[in-house]
Structure formats: C-alpha cells, structure tokens
Amino acid sequence: MTRRALITGITGQDGSYLAELLLAKGYEVHGLIRRSSTFNTRRIDHLYRDPHDPDARLFLHFGDLSDGARLVTLVHEIEPHEVYNLAAQSHVRVSFDEPEHTGDTTGMGAMRLLEAVRMAGVDARYYQASSSEMFGATPPPQDESTPFHPRSPYGAAKVYAYWATRNYREAYDLFAVNGILFNHESPRRGETFVTRKVTRAVARIAAGLQDVVYLGNLDAIRDWGYAPEYVEGMWRMLQADAPDDYVLATGGRFTVRDFVEAAFDQVGLHWQEHVKYDERYLRPSEVDALIGDAGKAERDLGWKPVVDTAALARIMVDADVASLAHSGPGWVDQVELDGWPRLEDL
Numbered sequence: 310m311t312r313r314a315l316i317t318g319i320t321g322q323d324g325s326y327l328a329e330l331l332l333a334k335g336y337e338v339h340g341l342i343r344r345s346s347t348f349n350t351r352r353i354d355h356l357y358r359d360p361h362d363p364d365a366r367l368f369l370h371f372g373d374l375s376d377g378a379r380l381v382t383l384v385h386e387i388e389p390h391e392v393y394n395l396a397a398q399s400h401v402r403v404s405f406d407e408p409e410h411t412g413d414t415t416g417m418g419a420m421r422l423l424e425a426v427r428m429a430g431v432d433a434r435y436y437q438a439s440s441s442e443m444f445g446a447t448p449p450p451q452d453e454s455t456p457f458h459p460r461s462p463y464g465a466a467k468v469y470a471y472w473a474t475r476n477y478r479e480a481y482d483l484f485a486v487n488g489i490l491f492n493h494e495s496p497r498r499g500e501t502f503v504t505r506k507v508t509r510a511v512a513r514i515a516a517g518l519q520d521v522v523y524l525g526n527l528d529a530i531r532d533w534g535y536a537p538e539y540v541e542g543m544w545r546m547l548q549a550d551a552p553d554d555y556v557l558a559t560g561g562r563f564t565v566r567d568f569v570e571a572a573f574d575q576v577g578l579h580w581q582e583h584v585k586y587d588e589r590y591l592r593p594s595e596v597d598a599l600i601g602d603a604g605k606a607e608r609d610l611g612w613k614p615v616v617d618t619a620a621l622a623r624i625m626v627d628a629d630v631a632s633l634a635h636s637g638p639g640w641v642d643q644v645e646l647d648g649w650p651r652l653e654d655l
C-alpha cells in the first residue's frame with residue numbers, strides 16, 4: 310500500500326528535502342502551500358509533475374496554518390499516514406517585529422493541525438518541528454531533559470507547540486513526536502539566516518559584485534548541521550515503535566565568527582576586510598550558546614550526522630559560487646529598492 314504524507318512548510322528548506330526523501334521512498338506526498346502573488350515553490354519545482362500524469366506523486370494544496378477549518382478538510386480528504394508540521398514564521402529576529410503573527414502560526418498553528426488530525430479521525434502519526442531555541446538561556450550542552458527558557462516570541466511559540474504535541478500524545482494517544490532540532494543549513498537555506506547571508510555574500514564578494522557584508526553579534530555559539538541529514542532523522546522518529554521526543558544536533562561548537570572565517574577561507578579571502586558591524590542585526594534578547602547532545606537519537610534511531618560545521622560552510626560557499634556563475638546576480642539585487650526593506654535588512 311502506498312503511504313501518504315502531508316507536509317506543511319513544504320516550500321521551505323526542510324520541506325523541500327523531506328519531500329525529496331519521501332518521494333524517493335515511494336510515498337505519495339501532499340504539501341500545504343500558501344497562496345501568493347508570486348511563485349513560492351522554487352525549492353520544490355524540480356519535484357513537481359503535472360497532476361494529470363498518472364505517475365504524479367506530489368500534490369500541492371492551498372491552505373494556511375491560521376485557517377483551522379481548511380486544515381480539518383484537508384486532513385479528512387488526504388487521510389495521511391504521516392503528518393509533518395514544518396510550517397512556521399521561522400525567523401527569530403523577525404519574531405520580535407511580528408510577535409502576534411509568530412504566536413498565531415508557529416504556536417497556535419501546531420495546535421490547529423493537531424486538532425485537525427484528531428477531528429478528522431485519521432490514524433496519522435504527527436511530527437512537530439520543535440527547536441533548540443526553546444532552550445534559549447539554559448546553558449549547553451542541551452538534551453531532551455534540559456529545561457526550556459525561550460528568549461524570543463519565536464522560542465515561546467515553539468514551547469507552546471511542543472507542549473501541545475505532548476498533550477495530544479498523552480490525552481488522545483496520538484502518535485505525536487517532537488523533533489528538537491538544532492540549527493541546520495544547506496544551499497537552500499533562507500537568504501536572511503546568518504549562514505546563508507554569509508555564504509551568499511562571500512560568493513558575491515569573490516565575484517567582485519559587492520565589497521562588504523553587515524552582521525550583528527559574532528560571538529553567538531551555534532551547533533550547525535546539514536539539513537538533508539536532519540530530515541532523515543524526522544522520518545526515523547515517525548517509524549519508531551513508540552512516540553517520543555528527540556534532539557538532533559552535531560554536538561559541534563562554532564561561533565558566528567568561526568563560521569564567517571571558514572566561509573571566507575574557502576575562497577581565499579580575509580573576512581576582517583569584508584565584514585562590518587551593524588547593530589540593527591542584534592536581537593532584544595539573544596541566545597548565547599546552543600550545543601546539542603543527540604545521544605538518544607543515535608541510541609534509539611541509529612541517527613548520526615556526518616557533515617560538521619566546517620564541511621557545511623564549504624558546501625554552502627561552493628554552491629553559492631556555482632549558482633552565481635550559472636545565473637548571475639538575482640533580480641532583487643539589480644532593482645533599485647529605495648525606501649523598501651532589502652533582504653540585507655533582516
């Protein structure tokens with residue numbers, strides 16, 4: 310029997326890799342996408358086949374995590390065996406600008422989807438994209454038993470979603486799990502997260518298209534892994550015999566400065582000559598250090614990442630250099646955006 314999966318956030322970094330993984334495993338994949346005036350499916354266009362094609366196994370449905378009735382209808386129609394809730398307003402700094410919207414989608418959105426699964430009466434396993442941001446101010450190393458102390462509206466919303474997931478497991482016997490994932494990146498990472506912002510800038514500086522990149526706090530410590538390995542961990546959590554919560558992380562310890570240095574080294578440039586400070590990139594409250602202990606996932610699921618942060622920086626820089634050589638600067642960079650927020654403002 311063909312297994313069916315529903316992925317919210319399928320147009321994002323993780324959603325695109327997860328869709329690829331599940332299609333390769335023979336799943337029929339259904340993705341929730343938001344109606345937008347411009348195309349927002351760039352990361353999954355290579356997977357899409359005309360739905361009239363008898364071999365099509367990827368289907369996209371309009372919807373939004375703020376629309377609970379739509380979620381009930383969709384889950385009822387699709388009858389998925391597995392539901393992956395990856396959709397969220399996922400940018401920590403932006404969550405300080407849009408705290409209510411972040412709470413509504415990143416927090417309440419998870420509750421709406423859990424309730425949709427319950428109300429539709431389907432026998433589906435549920436994955437919640439929980440985050441190391443929930444640990445916030447609690448010092449590393451962090452694992453599944455580390456207390457939460459979120460430092461942003463995003464982190465607080467993720468804590469709500471985490472507990473909603475556990476509650477549906479306890480109250481309704483739903484196979485619902487939290488993957489508590491530490492930062493994971495890739496060439497498909499959103500352009501305003503610090504790794505991609507840096508590797509994209511490195512490629513442009515090396516090509517002579519810009520000279521400097523402005524950054525905020527270089528002292529923050531993160532444990533950056535490689536996204537394709539992390540979506541494999543999500544899938545394994547839903548194949549386990551019993552529902553449980555798992556940390557996925559590399560255990561590595563890199564400052565933002567270390568990542569910047571590794572990225573500039575890859576093209577033979579000195580980062581000190583190209584990085585400038587801008588306080589606009591600081592957060593009202595910062596998460597100083599996140600270093601994960603994924604021992605439980607290794608023991609129970611056999612999950613162990615291979616790509617460390619130094620290798621990740623090389624992968625991302627090489628991809629941005631190649632993409633620039635292939636396509637030239639994107640249209641956003643060429644248009645005069647006076648008075649409008651630029652990508653670089655985030």
Ligand code: NDP
Pocket residue numbers: 317318319320321322323324341342343345349372373374375394395396397398399400414418438439440441489490491492493494499
């Ligand atoms: P992205 O920001 O790349 O993708 C977010 C996705 O959510 C996009 O598909 C976006 O759609 C969709 N989305 C946003 N708001 C809504 C909404 N209201 N209704 C429906 N869809 C919506 O995130 P990542 O792929 O990096 O992360 C996936 C999940 O994992 C997120 O929940 C994130 O918070 C969480 N996470 C990520 C980590 C990481 O390091 N990447 C670490 C830990 C947790 P659109 O394309 O239209 O904007």
Ligand code: GDR
Pocket residue numbers: 399400401402439440441442490491492493501502503504506523524525526527529530531565590591592595596655
């Ligand atoms: P994070 O990722 O907040 O950890 O959340 P981000 O890349 O935005 O920031 C990492 C660290 O870098 C510092 N920083 C900057 N960050 C950005 N975006 N832009 C800058 O110019 C800049 N300069 C320094 C930040 O202060 C921070 O300390 C990511 C998201 O994917 C979340 O959805 C996810 O839950 C967590 O990772 C785990």
